Amino acid sequence: NQYYSAELSxxxxxxxxxxxxxxxxxxxxxxxxYKVVDRKIVIDETKAETVRFMFRRYANGGYVRExxxxxxxxxxxxxxxxxxxxxxxxxxxxxxxxxxxxxxDEVVDNMYPRLIDKDLFDTVRQKVEKNKxxxxxxxxxYLLRNKLICGYCGKPISAxxxxxxxxxxxxxxxxxxxxxYNNGCQKTQVRKEDLExxxxxxxxxxxxxxx
Numbered sequence: 001n002q003y004y005s006a007e008l009s010x011x012x013x014x015x016x017x018x019x020x021x022x023x024x025x026x027x028x029x030x031x032x033x034y035k036v037v038d039r040k041i042v043i044d045e046t047k048a049e050t051v052r053f054m055f056r057r058y059a060n061g062g063y064v065r066e067x068x069x070x071x072x073x074x075x076x077x078x079x080x081x082x083x084x085x086x087x088x089x090x091x092x093x094x095x096x097x098x099x100x101x102x103x104x105d106e107v108v109d110n111m112y113p114r115l116i117d118k119d120l121f122d123t124v125r126q127k128v129e130k131n132k133x134x135x136x137x138x139x140x141x142y143l144l145r146n147k148l149i150c151g152y153c154g155k156p157i158s159a160x161x162x163x164x165x166x167x168x169x170x171x172x173x174x175x176x177x178x179x180x181y182n183n184g185c186q187k188t189q190v191r192k193e194d195l196e197x198x199x200x201x202x203x204x205x206x207x208x209x210x211x
Contacts, residue, residue, distance in 0.1 A: 031096050033115055043113050050076055054091055055116050059123050061161030061169055064088045073180045092128050097121060140171065143196045150175040153185040
């Protein structure tokens with residue numbers, strides 16, 4: 001019985017390895033954004049764009065909570081509910097989206113079609129590792145946070161971040177109506193430093209008047 005069990009185990013492992021070498025689906029859960037067609041894992045385009053949005057948004061300085069809020073406002077849910085923070089982090093760290101994953105010491109690169117460009121995946125993975133547990137690596141104070149209303153549509157103005165072409169991080173104030181709800185608001189984003197300097201100077205000027 002012991003010999004039979006050991007032999008069976010070897011046959012199962014050998015069969016599973018042959019299945020991997022052929023790039024065929026082995027069963028089990030699939031990452032969000034993939035589906036199975038004729039035993040082959042293929043990209044589920046109805047969900048893949050959501051994954052790409054997460055990676056692009058995070059790479060450009062967005063925070064996971066903001067990504068979830070953006071998706072929820074667009075009606076994009078996960079199993080009928082808003083995405084959980086751990087679910088989004090799990091997606092951002094899953095190397096299968098880059099087309100490669102490790103099975104023990106074995107590199108499998110013919111099973112999962114690449115959904116995220118490798119450079120983008122590496123950029124996001126480095127940021128995730130740097131900001132473990134979702135903590136911000138640098139605390140930035142927005143002086144006008146929760147104090148601004150859009151003069152065009154009346155929606156709140158929120159803090160936002162982005163990345164310039166040279167890779168430099170940029171911080172802005174942006175209308176939530178335009179950013180989240182696509183309400184047609186014409187208010188463009190404003191550099192954090194510019195708006196704060198303008199408001200501070202105006203306050204100083206007013207406070208300097210004798211009256």
